Amino acid sequence: MIFRWVARAAALLTFTVFAAFFVGSEFNYYGLNRTQTVLLITACVALAGMPLGWRSELLGGALNIAGVLAFYTVHFAARGTWPRGSFPLLAIPGLLFLISWWRSTGSRR
Numbered sequence: 001m002i003f004r005w006v007a008r009a010a011a012l013l014t015f016t017v018f019a020a021f022f023v024g025s026e027f028n029y030y031g032l033n034r035t036q037t038v039l040l041i042t043a044c045v046a047l048a049g050m051p052l053g054w055r056s057e058l059l060g061g062a063l064n065i066a067g068v069l070a071f072y073t074v075h076f077a078a079r080g081t082w083p084r085g086s087f088p089l090l091a092i093p094g095l096l097f098l099i100s101w102w103r104s105t106g107s108r109r
């Protein structure tokens with residue numbers, strides 16, 4: 001039960017910070033090249049897993065982790081380097097949702 005609420009709190013905090021960045025920045029989304037567009041879409045997929053995790057921990061956590069892994073894969077394929085910065089923090093709520101789901105299914109057996 002504790003993992004569920006920690007995951008939800010982490011998702012809420014992370015989603016709010018990243019959403020504020022997307023909305024509040026003066027970034028020109030129309031001037032993106034193809035790679036940048038795909039990276040933005042993968043980040044949005046990772047973010048979409050957070051509210052979904054409140055309803056379905058398995059689906060939300062899996063979508064979050066898949067989005068982060070896709071981001072890293074696309075970035076490495078396009079630039080030949082791994083991304084730096086705080087982007088790995090985006091996967092923490094997804095991991096917590098998956099742990100919470102795993103622990104809850106284990107208690108039903």
